[in-house]
Amino acid sequence: LHGLFEAQAARTPERTALIGPDGGTLSYRELDDRASLLARRLRALGVGPEVLVGVMLDRTTDLIVALYAVLKAGGAYVPIDPAYPRQRVLVLLESSRAAVLVTRRALLAEFEQSLPATAVPLLLEPGWELTPAPEVASGPLPLPDNLAYTIYTSGSTGTPKGVAIEHRSAVALARWTPSVYSAEELACVLGSTSVCFDMSVFEIFCTLAWGGTLALADNALALPKHPAAERVTLIDTVPSAMAELVRAGQVPASVRTVNLGGEALKGSLVAAIHQSTGVERVYNVYGPSEDTTFTTIALIPRGEATPSIGRPLTGTRLYVLDAALRPVPQGVPGAVYLSGDGLSRGYLGRPDLTAERFIPNPHGEPGSRLYRVGDLARYRSDSELELPELEFLGRIDHQVKVRGFRIELGEIEAALSREPEVRECAVLALPDPGSEGVRLVAYVASPAPRADLAAALRA
Numbered sequence: 001l002h003g004l005f006e007a008q009a010a011r012t013p014e015r016t017a018l019i020g021p022d023g024g025t026l027s028y029r030e031l032d033d034r035a036s037l038l039a040r041r042l043r044a045l046g047v048g049p050e051v052l053v054g055v056m057l058d059r060t061t062d063l064i065v066a067l068y069a070v071l072k073a074g075g076a077y078v079p080i081d082p083a084y085p086r087q088r089v090l091v092l093l094e095s096s097r098a099a100v101l102v103t104r105r106a107l108l109a110e111f112e113q114s115l116p117a118t119a120v121p122l123l124l125e126p127g128w129e130l131t132p133a134p135e136v137a138s139g140p141l142p143l144p145d146n147l148a149y150t151i152y153t154s155g156s157t158g159t160p161k162g163v164a165i166e167h168r169s170a171v172a173l174a175r176w177t178p179s180v181y182s183a184e185e186l187a188c189v190l191g192s193t194s195v196c197f198d199m200s201v202f203e204i205f206c207t208l209a210w211g212g213t214l215a216l217a218d219n220a221l222a223l224p225k226h227p228a229a230e231r232v233t234l235i236d237t238v239p240s241a242m243a244e245l246v247r248a249g250q251v252p253a254s255v256r257t258v259n260l261g262g263e264a265l266k267g268s269l270v271a272a273i274h275q276s277t278g279v280e281r282v283y284n285v286y287g288p289s290e291d292t293t294f295t296t297i298a299l300i301p302r303g304e305a306t307p308s309i310g311r312p313l314t315g316t317r318l319y320v321l322d323a324a325l326r327p328v329p330q331g332v333p334g335a336v337y338l339s340g341d342g343l344s345r346g347y348l349g350r351p352d353l354t355a356e357r358f359i360p361n362p363h364g365e366p367g368s369r370l371y372r373v374g375d376l377a378r379y380r381s382d383s384e385l386e387l388p389e390l391e392f393l394g395r396i397d398h399q400v401k402v403r404g405f406r407i408e409l410g411e412i413e414a415a416l417s418r419e420p421e422v423r424e425c426a427v428l429a430l431p432d433p434g435s436e437g438v439r440l441v442a443y444v445a446s447p448a449p450r451a452d453l454a455a456a457l458r459a
Helices: 002-011 028-044 061-072 086-096 167-179 199-208 220-225 239-247 267-276 351-357 409-417 453-458
Strands: 016-019 025-027 052-055 076-079 100-103 120-123 147-153 161-166 188-191 213-216 234-237 257-260 281-286 296-299 316-321 334-340 358-360 369-379 390-395 399-402 405-408 424-431 438-445
Touching (some): 025 061, 028 061, 061 100, 086 147, 147 167, 161 167, 199 213, 220 234, 239 267, 438 453
Parallel strands (some): 100 120, 234 257
């Protein structure tokens, strides 16, 4: 994955690769040099193929340097949001068995005494790039089927699960990118998605593989105040965030293309984008982390009331099947199953769950696998195309999307049930009156509820 960036850095070393939230910039050469420097320090700590490295940094240019450094060292990164609760951070480090944690001292202070013994802190303090790295022998290079990253998603039992993505799958996404997006569209991409959410893989690696500039922001709603706001050409975010930007009239005139994913897309939002901004193309992108960010894509025309999720990416196979794994007729709802280049290795350290969700593919070549997404869809019955577009119909299980993040309602219920004052609980995702999205609402039964119980449970 990093090889695509290195090739681009050799072609355009002085082009701007990164613009941070504070306006600071790094050229392709500077980003490549700093990532190589940090990679040597990581190799000195034993990082190589199949070694996982936690990255817990705020959204500065050092975050992107660290991700590329882990890949250059041969390892795989595990993104950790500094805003996560302390217990969540420790669970991710223990579950992934991360050998190193790249972070800053200020972010580490709360966790330092509880860190697993296996996780060695590597601190990136201001000026770290001025200190020479130890000379270490070049280790083995990662192969296409080695891990590139592991992103953790919500788990129904209360334990998050790590989706293990190999280099070959992420490279397939990056190589697909220029077949849809022009150099003008990728000229300046807003990097507003948390690295713990897989849409960030498109923003970072697909932009920097093809010579674009990544404008790194704390979140999508910070775009209007970003120093490079008037340069941004492509926004990649969730519908609820885009709806807020449109409502506030804060979509820069430079934006020509918008990717919307992570939540169901409403035709009314597409109409509002076309009516009140200069955006020319709105894409609906669909896909789980287990299939490397994007599975299908649809260019949504003006006036489409129910946007489709489109057709599969090159190298991806999508099946709509019944309970016996037989293809359903056009227009009939069925369960979504995926196969192809983007399919992940499975769940890190969870062979039982991997075997449950990744099954032999009865419709493919011997040895190929199917991933059961848990979504319902159907091929549009009013289409005369050989490969009609898909309509997303909702979830089969109790998983929901909140601002694009996958949440198993059972995980929230499991957390609440651990509190001694909670006898029973149920969690629902209900429309949020203040936005286009949803919010989580928990109903709790307690034998003797105290006045501050709700506040305590929120905490």
